[in-house]
Structure formats: C-alpha cells, structure tokens
Amino acid sequence: MDTDYHYQPGDDFIELVHRSSYWVRAMATTMGIWPSRYVTIRLPWYRRLYYFMLLMHWLNTYLQTEFFFRNLGNLSLVVQGLCSFVSITTTGIKVMRMHAYEQEIVQLWEALEDATFLKQIRFLRKSTVGRFALSPSVFHNRWHDSHIRVADRGTIFARINQLLADQWKEVQLNLRFYTLVVGLVASNYSIIPACSNLYNQFQGNAYNRSFVYNTYYPFLEPIKRRSPLFELLFCSESLSGYTTWAGVVAFDGLYVVMVLYAASLLRLLRDLMHETANPDLTDAERATELPLSVYDVRWELCAERFKSSHHILLLYSQRQIDMRAWSFSAMSLETFSTYALSGDPAKPCYVLSYKGLMIMLDCGLSISSVLNFLPLPLVQSPKFQCLPNWNCRDSDIQLEDGEIKECCGCAFVNSAPEFVPPLEKLIDFSEIDVILISNYTNMLALPYITEGTGFCGTVYATEPTLQIGRFFLEELVEYIEASPKESTARMWKEIQHQLPVPLNDVFKPKNWRHLFSMDAVNRSLARVRMTGYDQKLDIFGALQVTPISSGFCLGSSNWTIVSGQEKISYISGSSTLTTHPRPINQTALKYSDVVIMTGLTQAPHVNPDAMLGELCMNVMMTLRNGGSVLIPCYPSGVVYDLFECLSVSLDNQGFTQIPMFFISPVADSSLAYSNILAEWLSTSKQNKVYIPDEPFPHASLVKNAKLKHFKHIDSEGFSTEFRQPCVVFCGHPSLRFGDAVHFVELWGSNPLHTIIFTEPDFPHMQALAPYQPLAIKTVYCPIETSLNFQQANKLIKELKPGVLVIPENYTQPPAIAPQKLDLVIDPIPDKMIIKFKRGEVIKLPLKRKRGRVYLNPKMAKAIVPQEVQPGVTVSTVTGLLQVKDNIHDLLPLEPTREELADEHKSKPSGPPQPYSQLRTVRYEWGTLDINLLLKKLAQDGFTDLKVEQGSAEEVTLVLPSEDTIIKVSEKSTEIVCGGKQSLRLKLRDLLLQCVQSF
Structure with missing residues (x-):
C-alpha cells in the first residue's frame, strides 16, 4: 500500500479509498461497522460524516453572525441554538453507528440538504487586498467593484466540496488521526490506561495543549491559520489536555472529535457573549468568511429562515434522545432487563427481557390527554361553537380556522381526542412474545400494540379481565364514533411552545394517537388466552408465569415469574380492603428475588x-x-x-x-x-x-x-x-x-x-x-381501593423481597399533597430499591447461576455412585444433551441398527463400549461462517432464503417456505421452526458444519 500518497484536488475520492483501504477499514472496524446502506446518500459514508461536521461548523458561524448584526431580538434563542449544536455534534458519531436508524439518518440528512434555509446561505471568498477596515455598506459596494474578486456565491454544499479539495492534507491527517487513536490506543475500548500515559507525557508541554494537538503540531502549523477545520477537529489553546483525555475515554476514540468540537462551541458561546458587549469591535473586523446575507441586510428574511429551520434542530434533538434510549437496550442473555414504556404508574406498561424472551407486563393507556380537547356533544353545542378562536401572531405556521378554542383563560383543541399509547421507540412490538394483563383497566392500549405492528405473540388474562376489558374498549370506541369531528387538528403541535396553558405544558403531543376502530379491538382481543388463578403457564421452557389474586377488581391478578432458581413478582393494582373481588393472595408473593410494584392509589391522601x-x-x-x-x-x-x-x-x-x-x-x-x-x-x-x-x-x-x-x-x-x-x-x-x-x-x-x-x-x-x-x-370524592402507601409499606415488609423495583414517583410525595412526607415507599434496611421512569431500561440484579437439566429415567437407573470421600459420591454420565425451547434434556445414546447387528454377531465380552456417536463427537468453537452457511443451505435445497442484516453482530435468515427463522448473533444462535423437529435437527447439523471444531 502506498501510505505516502496524498489526495490531490481533482483526484477520484473513491480511488483514494482503494489506495488507502488499510486505515479506512481500520477506522470502520473500530467503529464496529462497515456500512452498506450509507452509500445510498450518494457519497462515501466517511465523507458524509465530514460533511456533517463541517455543516455544524458553518451553521454555528451563521448563528453567531446573526446575533452580532441582528441579535434576533432574542438572546435565549441564540443560546438555545448553539447549545443544540453542542448536543447534536456530541451525538453525531453515535448516530452514525446505529444501524437500526440508518434510514432515518439518511432522511434527516436529505431534509438538511433540501432545506431552503441552507441553500440561501452564501459565503465570501477572501479577497486579494486582505482584511477590510470598512463599514459594511462601503465593503458591500467595493465587493461588487470590478477590481475586487467576485464573491463565491455557491451553496454551502458547493463550498464544502471545494474545502474537501483544497484541504486534502488535513483530510488525510484526520483519517490517520482516527487510525492512530482508535485503532491502536483504543483497541477493544481498553483506552483509559493508554490515554492516561499519553496525557502524562504531554502534561508539561510548554504549549499546554492536548496530546492530540501536540502530536500533530508540526503538520498542522503550516495550515493552521487558513484552515476552518483547525478549530473543528482540535482543541484550542484555552482547553486543557485533561479535557481531551476525558473525551477519548468517553465511549470510544472517534467520539473525541465531537467532544472536542462541543467544547470548542461552548468556548465560542462564551466569546460570543463577551464580544457582543465589546464596543471596540468594528463591523469590518467581522467581515471575513461570513454569510453574504449579513451584508445584504436582509435580516427579516434571515430570521424567518432560521425559525422555519427550527424543526431540523428538533429532529436532531429527538434523534439524540432515541439514540440514548437505544444504547441502553443492549442486554445480557443471562440477565433480566426491564423497559419502562409508560410514565403513569396507574397505567403501567413494562417489558421484561430474559434469554431472548420479551414479556410485556400490562399495556395501560393514558387517557388524561383527552382533557386538552373540547368535549364531543351528541348534538351540535352552541356553547362550544361560540367559543373564541385562538390565533398565534408570532409564528409563520398558520392554524386552521377554529383549531384552538379559548374558554376562561384556557386553550382547548377542537378536534377528535387523542390518547397516549405506550412508548414505541424503545422496543419493537413485533418482538414481544407474551403479554401478561393484571386487570381490565391496564389493557386499554392492547390494540395499539398488537395491531399493525407485526405482533405475533400471546396475551394472557383471566376471564373477567378479558370480558370486562372488552366492555371498556367497546364503550370507549362507541363514545368517540358517536360524535365524529369533521376535521383533524394537526398544526397546533408545530407551535406548542407558543400556545397558552395548558397546551404549552403537555408532554410530546406528536406521540399521541387517535383511537382505534372496533375491528382492531376484536382482532386484538381474539389473541387473548384466558387463564385461571394459580394456573402455571410455561413460556417457551425458559419461564413459568402464574396469575394470583390481587383483590383489586373482578379477575385482577398479580403475576409470579419463575426461572429456575429466580423468582420475580409483579404487583399491579392490588388491594387489601374487603370489597367484592376475591382477596389478595400474599403467600405466593413472599420471598421473591425481585418485586416490581406499581398501580398504587392515585388518591393517597383520602380514605x-x-x-x-x-x-x-x-x-x-x-x-x-x-x-x-x-x-x-x-x-x-x-x-x-x-x-x-x-x-x-x-x-x-x-x-x-x-x-x-x-x-x-x-x-x-x-x-x-x-x-x-x-x-x-x-x-x-x-x-x-x-x-x-x-x-x-x-x-x-x-x-x-x-x-x-x-x-x-x-x-x-x-x-x-x-x-x-x-x-x-x-x-x-x-x-x-x-x-x-x-x-x-x-x-x-x-x-x-x-x-x-x-x-x-x-x-x-x-x-x-x-x-x-x-x-x-x-x-x-375519589374512591380508590388499590393499595395506599401505608398498606404498600406493610405489604413489602411481609413479603420480604430481595430487591424492590418501583416508579420514581413513589419515592417523593404526590403533587396533590407535597407536604405529606409519609406518602412514599419507605427504604428497606439492607435491601436494594431500584427506581425507574418512562423511557428507562434497567437491569435487574439477577444473574443466572445454575440451569436445570432433566435426566432421562433410563439413564438415571444406570447411574452407580462411587464414594470418593465420606459423604461425597460421584458418578460419570455419558449421554446426548438436547436443548429445545429452553429445556435441557440429557438423553441416552441409542445405537444404530448397524451397530446392533454388529454387536449381535460378535457377542463381545466385558463392559459395553461407547457407540460410534461418541467416537465421532467434535467440539465446536469460534464464530459462525455466514457465507458458508448460506452456501450449504442452498446446496440442501433452501432456495428461497432471505437474509436480513440487523445490528453489527446480528443476522437473521428467513426460510419462507418452511416458516422458519434462524437468528445468529455474537452470543447465540436460535432456530425458530414451529415445532418441526426433523427440520430443526437438519438445520442444527448444517450450522455445526459452519463453525470450527476439533
């Protein structure tokens, strides 16, 4: 490889990739990806990443200029914009790593690329006469004079293209920097000791700059003063080496680039506040490399474009939140994890994951969002029709006529009511295997989860829960359909922050959804399997779940979830009062390793x-x-x-x-x-x-x-x-x-x-x-029969759980009685309490230590224990371990017909010898060769094979004709074939041929 080759203006950029594949692949490998879909953005993915960083740099400069010359009349708006860029850039690399969001990333970039706001920005090229000490008007006139070079009026994207060509040396230095820090220092993410050593080496440097800067100082010094990338990729003099070291330690080596840029933006924000108040600065001193709109004095237009582009910032901010939630979703196959999909403890919805199984605990629907809408009268109401319209005068977005109505100082949406379903982005509902319903009030979101999502699991509930839940859903649908609205209000969500109370305080209204149809209700309830109290249900051999009476309402139940030696109790909507339902069964909940408690009273201050x-x-x-x-x-x-x-x-x-x-x-x-x-x-x-x-x-x-x-x-x-x-x-x-x-x-x-x-x-x-x-x-007169805090604390003491998991709301007094400090869950001496809130993923402190293996009775009879020391006996066992549906069976080795015939002819004396099955046993190791597996499947007649690439280490093979799925990940391989034992064994043998063995 020609490592000394440099990319020259006019050269083919893709050719550079081929010539320098070593460090490009090193960078991609360290990131954990070798993208295939990013090429759909029409340019190499790492060049697009470079675009992204440059774009953030130029947008930041544009915002500063706007503030200098216009101030936009709103300091907080500028601060918000710059802080958003800090948030965006520090998330950039992580966003690019998430394969599950590749399509969204492409769409977001195209939204930026197509934005009129960005296309209107133009940049000046440095003139031959150096800096101008002129007023903006004189400068503008002279700029168009014949003896001064004509301005570069290309778009921001054209300018970035030119920068890529002009600064080829720094581009290559950046990529080599990635290779050095990421590929060598940050190998396997074990980077803290190495970075500490490097930091110590450069700590006493006279320049007092980061080790990255000092390492590349000889190369960067010649181009430092003319490179807009200098501030983008390397720490300035005001940043200490420790900041850089902390940035490298954070997540991975590539992340340091964005950390440094974020720190640089924060410094620029500080300088911005300082320079704005500096009367000694002239306009001309800010006249280099700034947008032409500054000199065209089209401030209103600029402000409008900035406001219209605000949704782009919101998209990126939302993506950051999604990425953070997604990054927490990685789980160990040997541990329990819990996903909180609801923010209302009275309408819970959680997902428990274990050994590849996803179990949803309740699917409550938050209906409080309907309070933000006008009532739906059975006939036209003059009172509601005559309410005055609310109009926003400070927004470019126009509301539809009558979309928002005002009544006694409060604003209401004049549209069909919308509801808050469980959080969708945290988990894929199609991966849910089982849904356990505790009572009929916690199943109203079921159609949102089972219909139109690819859900193919099973729902368990008691008979009263199913039937009464049907009543609730039917009533809800009939009420909404009885008073249909002619139009649907949508635009108010785009200007929510400008709306009056209470609409300006509602949480993420864009996630609200209209109610489902009666057909969706019927299809959803058809998936429910009825169960009785204390009936043990097997969940794919991995777990055993049991509903037990909770005493809250007809058919209400708590659930125990047992896996080998571990026991989890889910307590939701329980009551110790004597009313019409069957009393709570506390005995079955005792001595659980983990208790998840929710559904306490919403009126704890009253009896x-x-x-x-x-x-x-x-x-x-x-x-x-x-x-x-x-x-x-x-x-x-x-x-x-x-x-x-x-x-x-x-x-x-x-x-x-x-x-x-x-x-x-x-x-x-x-x-x-x-x-x-x-x-x-x-x-x-x-x-x-x-x-x-x-x-x-x-x-x-x-x-x-x-x-x-x-x-x-x-x-x-x-x-x-x-x-x-x-x-x-x-x-x-x-x-x-x-x-x-x-x-x-x-x-x-x-x-x-x-x-x-x-x-x-x-x-x-x-x-x-x-x-x-x-x-x-x-x-x-709120009448709530579920557990209050005093009853819940008493119940917890009696149950003696190993770990208690509760919503964060239960650790602080309710808003209706903030002075009552007794309305909380008390700490448990020497026990752990885990708090959670909506959107969080928590790992339960349960580690699988032992597994259960069922011994065949025939083999058990043949065991002859030998005493090796007083009180200790051992015996060797030879057999075939079969793992199916998470059940481990140890079976005897059966001889083949040929072996039986040979054994009958020879009539050997002495102990029986192992069969050929043992002589041919091989021990597999290493990773699965996917390409070899695809080849062998094709040779065996599986011609309709489909390959679906998941994350970096996960591949799914689909055999439509056999209704079979093979999931291959870094830690496990799973065959789902609908009970076809012969097919499962055939696929197992093919899989074993595709790994190394001895």
Missing part, C-alpha cells in the same frame, strides 16, 4: 370509606333540595359498590321512589355478567350464590325498577322513564365524550344539581374547565 360516606351524604342533601345527581363513572368496578351503598342509603333516608339510571353502551352486558362470576368474588359474595341469591344487589334493584339501565339517552324508553330528581351514573369520567357531556350541559346552570367525581384518573377541575362558567355544585 375510600370516608369518601363513600361523603358521597352518600352529598347525594341525600341534593335530593332533599329537589336537585339531581350526576356521577360520571366507568361501566364496571367501583360502580357496583356505589349501587349497593347508595341504594341502602336511599332506603334509610326515605327516598325509595328516587330512581337511579345507569347509562352506558355496555350497561346491560356489564350488569348481567357481574352476577355470573361467583368464582372470582369474595367469600361473602360467593356464599350468596348457594342460598341461592344474587351476589350483587343491583340484580334485585333492576327487577324492582329502582335501577334502570339504558345504552344511550336516545335509547327507546329512556325519555318515558326519565324523571327528576334522580341519580344518574354514566360515562365518561373525563367529561369529554359520552352521555355525561349532555347532562353537564343540561344541569350545569342550575345550582340545585350536583356532580360528584369518584374516579381519580382525572382532576375534576380540569374536567370541568371547558364548561365554565358553571353553577352546578361540584364534589370530589
């Missing part, structure tokens, strides 16, 4: 019994005054207890003629189904079945016409039966859709009526905000 008494008192007071009561509710759950308690109070207070109405699209199904679930009820409720009697009193209330149920307010017979005063139970508790919207509009102006909120999912004042002003009396 549910006291709230129930206050509810009954307020109902009686309203009825005495001639008013009616509205109780927004769900179609199942606490509402059953409200029927029972309120009917007794009405009888005791002499209101026997006051009717109760239960209005829901699934009202009749819910009432009927609750009375046939005796096995899932408490002992007192079960005993009523054997009298015989109805377990719930609402059956007799319906028979006696004290409780009347209808699907909708326009259902047949409702107008005839409806009379006031009365008590109405209807949905939805958010007051954004359903029949509750009608009753709030109907009774809202009358102070005799009362609306009582019992569901803690929604802050009642926010629920009422779009209806203001209101005269109706409002009472907040």
